[in-house]
Amino acid sequence: MIKFFRKIRQKLLSENNFRKYLIYALGEIVLVVIGILIALQINTWQIEKKDRQIEKTLLENIKRDLESDIQEFRNVKEFKTSQNTSALRLLDYIIDTSKPLEDTHQFINDFQLIVYFILPSSNRTSFDIATSTGYWNNITNDSLTKDLSNYFNNIGLEQHVTETKRFINVYNENNLINNYNIFSKNVMALDGQGGQYALTRYNNDNRPILQPQDIRDDISLENYLNQLSIRLKIGIKGLESKEKWANELIRKIDIQLNFL
Numbered sequence: 001m002i003k004f005f006r007k008i009r010q011k012l013l014s015e016n017n018f019r020k021y022l023i024y025a026l027g028e029i030v031l032v033v034i035g036i037l038i039a040l041q042i043n044t045w046q047i048e049k050k051d052r053q054i055e056k057t058l059l060e061n062i063k064r065d066l067e068s069d070i071q072e073f074r075n076v077k078e079f080k081t082s083q084n085t086s087a088l089r090l091l092d093y094i095i096d097t098s099k100p101l102e103d104t105h106q107f108i109n110d111f112q113l114i115v116y117f118i119l120p121s122s123n124r125t126s127f128d129i130a131t132s133t134g135y136w137n138n139i140t141n142d143s144l145t146k147d148l149s150n151y152f153n154n155i156g157l158e159q160h161v162t163e164t165k166r167f168i169n170v171y172n173e174n175n176l177i178n179n180y181n182i183f184s185k186n187v188m189a190l191d192g193q194g195g196q197y198a199l200t201r202y203n204n205d206n207r208p209i210l211q212p213q214d215i216r217d218d219i220s221l222e223n224y225l226n227q228l229s230i231r232l233k234i235g236i237k238g239l240e241s242k243e244k245w246a247n248e249l250i251r252k253i254d255i256q257l258n259f260l
Contacts, residue, residue, distance in 0.1 A: 051138050052138075052260050054135055054138045055138045055139050055140065055260060056257060056260045058126065058130050058135055058136075058138065058139065059139070059253050059256060059257055059260075060257070061126035062126045062127060062130075062148065062253065063250055063253045063254075064126075065123040065124065065125060065126050065127070066123075066246045066249055066250050066253075067246075067250065068123040069122060069123050069242070069243075069246050070243050070246050070247065072120050072121060072122075072123070073120060073239045073240075073242055073243040073246070074239075074243065075118075075194075076118050076120045076161075076239055077236055077239040077240065077243075079116075079118050080118070080232045080235050080236050080239070081232075081236060082113065083113050083114065083116065083228075083232055084228075084229050084232040084233065084236070086109075086110035086111075086113040086114055087110075087114050087225045087228050087229045087232070088225075088229060089106070089107075089110050090107075090110050090111065090114065090215070090221075090225055091222065091225045091226065091229070093107070093212040093215065093216065094212075094215060094216050094218070094221065094222050094225070095222075097216055099212070101211065101212050104186060104209065105186050107210070107211075107212065108182070108184060108186045108187055108209060108210060109186070109187060109188055111180070111182050111210060112182060112187055112188075112189070113190075114168075114225065114228060115168060115172040115176060115182075116168075116190055117161075117164065117165045117168050117169075119158075119161055119162065119165060120157070120158070120161060120239070122152070122158070124152050127148065127152045139256075140256075141252075141256050144249075144252050144253070144256055147249060147252065148249060151245055151246070151249055156238070157235075157238040157239065157241075157242050160231075160234060160235055160238055161235055161238075163231075164228075164231045164232070164235060167227070167228070167231065168228070171224050175220055175221070175224070176221075179218070180210060180214070180215070181207070181209075181210065182210060183199060183202060184199075184202050184205060184207075184209045184210070185198070185199065185202040185203055185205055186209060187199050187202070
């Protein structure tokens with residue numbers, strides 16, 4: 001192709017036809033410019049295609065993190081609901097002195113459950129990587145990026161749960177473990193993985209176990225159980241709200257993915 005244009009240029013020069021040569025030269029310049037513009041456009045398309053693929057992968061990863069969050073919220077909510085039920089049952093025994101003990105094992109294990117806590121873990125790996133590497137800017141929906149940033153940077157629920165953990169620890173260390181023998185062969189301890197296990201070291205323990213009458217005059221315990229129940233209910237509401245928020249973000253991500 002270059003040889004073809006060179007021959008035309010040489011022919012025009014040999015004919016001393018300056019006008020035709022000038023027109024040809026301008027035409028050649030136009031062709032070069034067009035070629036450059038086409039190359040730039042192709043490069044732009046390739047970059048745009050790559051950016052959209054990065055956006056798609058990023059949103060899919062964030063969606064998976066949100067789905068993991070939702071499952072985490074549900075697991076913690078289930079535990080807190082069970083814990084609140086235990087706290088309220090114990091309150092019934094303290095407030096209603098005529099209430100008979102219906103299930104010794106349940107009573108003992110309710111007492112155990114009120115000193116446990118679970119901190120929900122947020123799955124924000126994809127968000128943190130995207131913001132630290134600059135890939136966050138590949139998301140073209142500004143409203144979605146703002147919503148996602150607000151979600152991952154919101155620490156209201158974590159602060160409440162952490163404060164509840166501190167509240168439980170302080171009372172347990174300063175009161176429960178000093179005033180009550182709450183371990184026995186009837187206790188099923190939690191293993192931290194959703195399971196339980198018996199304390200076999202108490203298999204031959206024949207000492208009297210904790211009874212409702214042992215706690216009925218403890219105003220400190222009554223106040224603790226009331227406050228714990230309030231905190232747990234607030235935490236449950238917070239978990240439900242965060243789960244709803246995550247579901248709404250997943251819906252928005254799905255809409256954005258459909259455009260890619």
